[in-house]
Amino acid sequence: MFRKFRDQPWYLFRYMLVWALVLGALVALSWSPPPGTAAGWLLVLTIAMIISTRFDAMLAALIPAVALSPEPGTTLLWLVLLLPATWSLGVVLAVFIHNASHGQFRPRWLNPVVGELAGWCLRINLLGWKMVHYYHHRYADDPERDPHPPGTMSFWPYANAMQDAHYLHARHQELHGMPSWFYFLVGVVAFAGFALMPLSWYLLLGPIWFAAVWMPVLLSGWWLFTVINYYGHPVGADGRNHAVDLCSRPWHRLVNRVGFGVLYHAAHHDNARLFNPSPAGSAG
Template sequence: MWNRYRADPFFLIRYSVGSIVLCALIIRFHATIPGVAAIHWGWFAAAALLVLPNFYLQAVAALGFSAVCFGLDTPANRLLLPPLAVSGLFLGCYAAVAIHTASHQAFRPRWVNRIVGEVCGVLLLTGYATFLIPHLAHHRYPDDPLRDPHPPGHLSFPAYLNGMVPTLVACMNRLYADLWAGRDGRYPWLSRITRTLIPLAFLMRVLLLLVLLRPMLFAYLFVPLYIAELMLFAHVNYMTHRPDPAGGFMILDLKDGIFHRVMNAVFLGTYCHRTHHLRPYLLNPSRAAPDDRPMRTYGQVITSRSTNG
């Protein structure tokens, strides 16, 4: 997908249109199934707030949706909230790890990666291609304040978390401009169409999940799942890309401490981030042999390093 994106200015337009049409067709088909009750338009309006442009607004909208659903639900259904929420948190972490792994073609056989990526892309709401492209840019330009889609820099974690979506959008726009602004005279309108279709595809995935899961499962299962996905991505990247006293940035493998040991054991070595950057094709970087090769990130050359959790 990375090569197709770099070779074709219409790639993300086609991908987004395909996602929009497919979601619309599934929603329409679902509405024709006998015995399936219609969902009140108010639930669609509330779920659509997940397209808001930063993490905290999304979290407020999602938790507000869940609170309203809980308040309107029956006492018996309310008892399902704890097990479903815990399951959602666990599945969200696994979905985040799975789409990340698939973006590096690390699953075998290789054709599995596209299937896993597309399914998890719906759960992440971005779609597979719109996750993969900025993620591979992150590997090419780690900690570059202009080309890395989510550089922590010197921000606090709350500020970093809140700025992840705007920074990602700005990076995507810059990548597209670097590729096509000087090469294709259609760039201005291609850029406007792309910037419109990507959020629309995001919205259609939200509505698709609401239709398939219905409001209760959307509130009790998907909302925790979605928040867990975003939190894991943010926390891993923030904790493993840290400023160096020399003025650059260092990428870390976090292996010590109960939290990091459990997360690495359960979620395919997700905090062994330096090893992952050196060998992104590995399914589980926590099982890799030590690698002392220097790796360049923004500002300096990084050598092997591990910290206590």
């Protein structure tokens, strides 16, 4: 995948187009219109907030998502009751797309399969995640080249700025020098694909389970991405960000137990081949 991104100028567009076409076909096959104009607008609002690059907007999308269901109270009850399971699933899916991007599953053909399926669950695709993560490792904590350096930002401003839609295009343009219309075209196709992801889950699960199951899974995964990139790269005594292991607090230990040592971030940067970079996992 990286080799194609590096060597084939049109690969980025073709990849995004395939995603949009596959999801478009899935939506067309499962299409059932929302029950009324108000529900239709609530669905549009929910999707718009989900595909925004702001984490607070993604969290707030829970409100219209729950309101979409025929029985919001029942949906909210299910959301709360299932939260331990959906949070755990979101964490595991976030770990799986990360580990698939490093080619850690065996046999190797599992990596694109697991990575794309996990990405679909988390409103992202493997190529975008893999390439941005590659550059994060290559330029870790470089304030200019790291795709998501926390610097000295507080948590919420960082959480709302972490998803930079232009970073991948900038790196692609450095490699291939494509004109601006190409990146506009890629952006339109990618935007369509990302919008079709939550729509496909809404149609597959129905309004109740879309809000009670898929939304918490999505938000848990993105919460973990944000936590790792922010708390896993604090500012050191020299004024620069550095990767650290997060393992001292109870919630660290819980996330590491569920997520295969995912918060041992410095250990991961030292050896990205480990599926579980915790001391227990690496010893095993």
